[in-house]
Amino acid sequence: MSEFHGHGHGHGHGHSDGPAPMGPVAAKVVVGLLVAIGVAVLLGVIALWPGKPGVDVEQPFQSAQGGAVVTESGTVTMQNIGDCGSPSAGRVFTGTPLPPPAGAYECQRSIVDIESGPNTGTQTLLEIIPGPGQPDLRVGEKIRLSRQTVNGTTEYSFEDYARGVPVTLIALAFAAVVIAVARWRGFRALVGIVVSFGVLVLFTLPALLDGQPAIPVALVSGAVILYAVLYLAHGVSLRTSSALLGTLASMLVAAILSYATIEMTRLTGLSEEQNTNVQTYIQHVSITGLLLAGFIIGSLGVLNDVTITQAASAFELASLDRDASRRQIFGSAMRVGRDHIASTVYTLVLAYAGGALPLLLLFSVAGRSIQDVLLSDAVAIEIVRSAVGGIALALSVPLTTAIAVMLARPIGAGPSGSAPAVKPSRGGRHSK
Known part of the structure; x- marks a missing residue:
């Protein structure tokens, strides 16, 4: 097995992203899956591409x-x-x-x-x-x-x-700090943000206005955004590819959970004024579909954050300890992931609580019980949204970690300590 191990070692010294052997079956499977998914996403964009809906400006906005x-x-x-x-x-x-x-x-x-x-x-x-x-x-x-x-x-x-001048200055300050700290990678991440907004404005919103089904539109939009953002910000490598595959799988889980939970809880979204306006003036657009699309696209940021961290952890651990087995690398990376899950879960809740303070204040003035407040449509939407994102987040950690470990320490690279990690490959050792 040392021939693969030696191969991985050589690549570890050649690239800052850690060992990236392209020969193993796991790498071929991951790359093949991403290519197949990419083709499917491209076909989805073509099939769902909106025409020119020509929606009239409705009375309140004209x-x-x-x-x-x-x-x-x-x-x-x-x-x-x-x-x-x-x-x-x-x-x-x-x-x-x-x-x-x-x-x-x-x-x-x-x-x-x-x-x-x-x-x-x-x-x-x-x-x-x-x-x-x-x-x-x-x-x-x-x-x-x-x-x-x-x-x-x-x-x-x-x-x-x-607000043009102050907002522009704040945006420039944000870009300057990101580029100063993250340098070229930070600049590419900013380009990814521009691409994301471009996808939403040029494809997602027009497709929804055109009456296309919300879940396929959200999944295709999310996939395009993920392909662009991850490879732009983190470069084309097996490490990024493992994070991308884990995020795509987790996004699909989030879509299934979103549909199931909205059906179970019978959320309408009509507690929010903008949704009521949509139902009144753009009647062919489904409010439930908008909720689903919002759940799916809203989960991408936190999923991406966790999956790229897990992939990086697995590859770095494999690179630092050449004798570590796949099980050991997986266990170490999962310890990092558990901390990340714990911090992200309460981040989601606190972020919602901060944004919902005016709504919660109105509920408290109305003298309603805490049960009524939590089960009201407006608050329940955010509870369900956070729960769906949290479940997808938790599942993304072991999934992405497993994929990254298989790429960072491919099958055939040798278990921990059973063979010298730095010895050159010996072509005939395992030939049969």
């Missing part, structure tokens, strides 16, 4: 002309509390707005310079009654204005705060 809302940029140049009802409110003007009628009510008045669109260089007046949910504008603040034409007259209203 302008007065029935089209998409058009926004322009503006800067607040004047702000005070005064009489409202000016004929200039929402209209385009230069100079001073027209005065309000006598005895008008008071509100927050803001003069805004229009800085984009056909009325660039002019101004408009925003009149806002202070209250919960209303914007509190300040002089010098950048905002977005919605522009529409009503009876031949252009009108402007407050749309949102302008």
